[in-house]
Amino acid sequence: MPITLYTGKNCARCVILKEYLASRGQSFAAYDFQDDKDQFNPFYRAHRAALHRDDENRLEIPIYDDGVVVKQGIGEVLAYLLAGDALASCVGTTGVLHGWISNLNVSACPAGEEEHFLTMLRLLTKGGLQVILDADGRRPELLEQVLKEGLAARLMLNILGPAELYPAIAGGPLVPGDLKKSIALARSAKDGVIRILVAPYRNSAGELERLTPVQAGAAAEFVFEACADRMLPVFIEAASGEGLPDLREQDLLPYRSKVRNTLVKAEIRKPETH
Amino acid sequence: MGHPTIYPTGVTIYDPEKAWNGYTIVSAPDLGAILINMNGAELRLWKDVHGFPNKIFPGGHIMGSTGTRNPKYALQDQLDVVQLDWDGNIVWKFDKAEFIEDPGSPSRWMARQHHDFQREGSTVGYYAPGAEPKINSGNTLVLSHKEVHCPYISDKPLLDDVIYEVNWEGDIIWEWLCSDHVEEMGFTEAARNAMCRDPNYRGGTLIENAPGVGDWMHTNSMSTLGPNKWFDAGDARFHPDNIIIDGRETNIICIIDKKTGKLVWKVGPDYDTSPELKALGWIIGQHHAHMIPRGLPGEGNILVFDNGGWAGYGNPNPGAPKGVKAAQRDYSRVLEFDPVTLKIVWQYTPHEAGFLIPLDASRFYSPFISSAQRLPNGNTLITEGSDGRLIEVTAEHEIVWEYINPYRGKISLPMHMVYRTYRAPYEWVPQAGKQKEVAIKPADTATFRMPGAAPLGPQSTVAVKGTIGYYSGAGHCVAATE
Numbered sequence: 200m201p202i203t204l205y206t207g208k209n210c211a212r213c214v215i216l217k218e219y220l221a222s223r224g225q226s227f228a229a230y231d232f233q234d235d236k237d238q239f240n241p242f243y244r245a246h247r248a249a250l251h252r253d254d255e256n257r258l259e260i261p262i263y264d265d266g267v268v269v270k271q272g273i274g275e276v277l278a279y280l281l282a283g284d285a286l287a288s289c290v291g292t293t294g295v296l297h298g299w300i301s302n303l304n305v306s307a308c309p310a311g312e313e314e315h316f317l318t319m320l321r322l323l324t325k326g327g328l329q330v331i332l333d334a335d336g337r338r339p340e341l342l343e344q345v346l347k348e349g350l351a352a353r354l355m356l357n358i359l360g361p362a363e364l365y366p367a368i369a370g371g372p373l374v375p376g377d378l379k380k381s382i383a384l385a386r387s388a389k390d391g392v393i394r395i396l397v398a399p400y401r402n403s404a405g406e407l408e409r410l411t412p413v414q415a416g417a418a419a420e421f422v423f424e425a426c427a428d429r430m431l432p433v434f435i436e437a438a439s440g441e442g443l444p445d446l447r448e449q450d451l452l453p454y455r456s457k458v459r460n461t462l463v464k465a466e467i468r469k470p471e472t473h
Numbered sequence: 474m475g476h477p478t479i480y481p482t483g484v485t486i487y488d489p490e491k492a493w494n495g496y497t498i499v500s501a502p503d504l505g506a507i508l509i510n511m512n513g514a515e516l517r518l519w520k521d522v523h524g525f526p527n528k529i530f531p532g533g534h535i536m537g538s539t540g541t542r543n544p545k546y547a548l549q550d551q552l553d554v555v556q557l558d559w560d561g562n563i564v565w566k567f568d569k570a571e572f573i574e575d576p577g578s579p580s581r582w583m584a585r586q587h588h589d590f591q592r593e594g595s596t597v598g599y600y601a602p603g604a605e606p607k608i609n610s611g612n613t614l615v616l617s618h619k620e621v622h623c624p625y626i627s628d629k630p631l632l633d634d635v636i637y638e639v640n641w642e643g644d645i646i647w648e649w650l651c652s653d654h655v656e657e658m659g660f661t662e663a664a665r666n667a668m669c670r671d672p673n674y675r676g677g678t679l680i681e682n683a684p685g686v687g688d689w690m691h692t693n694s695m696s697t698l699g700p701n702k703w704f705d706a707g708d709a710r711f712h713p714d715n716i717i718i719d720g721r722e723t724n725i726i727c728i729i730d731k732k733t734g735k736l737v738w739k740v741g742p743d744y745d746t747s748p749e750l751k752a753l754g755w756i757i758g759q760h761h762a763h764m765i766p767r768g769l770p771g772e773g774n775i776l777v778f779d780n781g782g783w784a785g786y787g788n789p790n791p792g793a794p795k796g797v798k799a800a801q802r803d804y805s806r807v808l809e810f811d812p813v814t815l816k817i818v819w820q821y822t823p824h825e826a827g828f829l830i831p832l833d834a835s836r837f838y839s840p841f842i843s844s845a846q847r848l849p850n851g852n853t854l855i856t857e858g859s860d861g862r863l864i865e866v867t868a869e870h871e872i873v874w875e876y877i878n879p880y881r882g883k884i885s886l887p888m889h890m891v892y893r894t895y896r897a898p899y900e901w902v903p904q905a906g907k908q909k910e911v912a913i914k915p916a917d918t919a920t921f922r923m924p925g926a927a928p929l930g931p932q933s934t935v936a937v938k939g940t941i942g943y944y945s946g947a948g949h950c951v952a953a954t955e
């Protein structure tokens with residue numbers, strides 16, 4: 200099937216994609232989503248529901264269309280080209296923050312896909328993007344490789360809950376040994392942040408909920424068991440979730456109280472400090 | 474002004490018929506919290522209990538702290554806020570604001586509280602009909618310190634003010650950070666320039682090698698508004714849950730919307746921006762700005778000890794070459810003003826005290842600390858803090874009670890200073906029993922003598938022919954302004 204790209208001017212992400220396709224010898228047609236309206240508008244009307252915009256109503260580019268699938272954003276597109284849907288769990292909406300790319304989760308990388316994941320990061324960094332890498336404590340050996348190669352400009356180690364909730368929230372278990380290694384890596388990373396992320400998840404009944412303050416406190420105990428350092432600099436932050444009201448900074452105070460019972464330096468991370 | 478070397482201390486004036494009689498809690502330097510009666514009898518000392526401030530609550534309970542953080546590492550941080558019963562047992566405690574590791578001291582949680590706190594049930598922490606602070610439950614608002622970085626203020630490290638609402642269990646359930654709202658405060662470019670260069674930058678107290686921080690706002694008062702006529706009339710700015718604070722270094726008094734955190738009312742930092750503010754006059758380095766609680770004379774008005782002294786950021790001037798502490802005045806005022814019209818309703822200044830302004834004005838002058846409490850009979854208890862002089866004045870400005878703090882700091886500042894005092898009704902301290910009220914008439918200072926001193930009056934007089942006597946209101950080197 201012919202490949203069509205919708206790109207923009209001065210778009211480093213679009214350049215990365217074009218160069219990657221060229222390196223594989225794949226031909227493609229590329230249209231500017233603003234200038235080539237005759238090509239882009241019919242495509243947009245047909246796929247409007249599947250395309251996302253950010254908080255400022257900006258459309259993320261590049262957009263990839265091979266007639267079978269449509270992928271949006273350099274992370275999603277590269278992951279698809281490298282591994283089909285195998286990397287889908289570790290690549291989210293990557294955002295359009297200039298020069299940075301986020302929502303790439305090393306801990307969600309499936310076994311056997313490590314090289315594809317690393318290749319994706321290499322392409323992004325070589326193309327000039329700074330990677331904000333997420334981790335959740337799992338896959339410390341892959342995280343170590345990423346850091347060793349300098350493929351992450353910033354590391355966000357997200358503690359998603361106490362051990363017993365990890366399968367439900369993260370999609371897999373987390374053992375203390377892996378968490379201990381991940382914490383050590385985050386602390387040694389140049390711009391590493393460790394945060395207890397109050398994120399929405401589906402419970403065993405399929406209902407959407409989020410970590411409670413008591414569970415956040417239990418997550419802090421889990422962290423302490425792994426690192427034995429009650430002075431560990433740790434933040435608390437809320438992730439927005441569909442169907443659940445956003446948590447404001449004041450809403451996180453009970454979380455901080457519970458976390459501080461174990462990790463005394465816990466602070467709420469303000470959005471503007473990102 | 475010349476102060477006498479020898480003078481009486483304790484209660485020096487007392488008119489039981491005109492005073493609002495009760496107990497007064499005094500924070501004595503290097504000693505502790507002292508409860509005195511109207512004749513100055515020291516009924517109870519809670520030894521070494523710090524007071525920033527001390528407050529007296531029903532049941533004979535007091536509020537204070539168990540100590541102050543080593544000043545080498547911090548500025549005025551209290552270790553905790555504690556509620557103590559009559560026997561000194563800790564009934565309630567808050568310290569879980571920050572975990573502190575100071576060299577040479579055990580690591581511990583600290584409240585970092587300073588200047589104020591308020592217990593639910595009362596808006597301002599002093600007596601008002603039907604509004605007693607809870608002693609067995611309730612939330613507490615605590616004013617504390619926090620280090621921040623805020624480029625809008627300065628590139629220097631800043632010591633910020635934070636308000637915590639703490640529940641009975643000691644958990645923080647609401648938090649407000651002052652620097653988050655600096656852009657709402659209305660600083661002029663000149664003020665910002667001065668503040669950027671010197672945000673009241675200082676080391677930990679007087680220790681030169683302590684880490685420097687910019688104590689840019691220096692909030693020294695914090696209370697809720699409580700039920701009031703303005704809100705009842707539909708003015709949402711005065712919602713009972715809203716919080717009024719004042720900043721000594723900025724000359725700002727402002728009200729915080731409890732729900733949004735936004736500033737919804739303020740006077741300062743510049744008092745030249747409207748006819749109303751000009752009429753109010755420059756409030757400088759003020760303390761204890763609060764709304765008079767419902768049920769007391771003047772309810773709904775703002776009562777503040779307007780210190781004068783030196784404070785604020787602005788244009789360089791001869792008294793402030795860098796524009797820091799740009800406003801200056803060498804006397805104090807106690808003002809009660811309407812928060813809507815800004816008109817002064819009542820005041821106690823050197824003029825009302827009987828001192829010419831400016832010639833004799835500094836005889837009513839406390840350039841730092843101090844407070845004012847409205848009493849149920851319309852009197853006002855004024856703490857002229859720097860010299861430790863407490864006076865109760867009537868609405869007509871008559872002094873009906875005066876107390877001079879006899880305790881001088883030996884370890885801390887060598888002064889008789891008293892940060893703030895509170896008068897409480899007798900029934901709040903049943904343990905103290907019935908108190909005698911013995912009137913103390915003002916001594917005639919013209920005839921009062923120390924043993925050995927000669928009595929008043931010439932031993933012989935000679936009339937001089939040609940002398941013409943004296944004129945009333947004869948001119949002086951400096952013109953009186955009032």
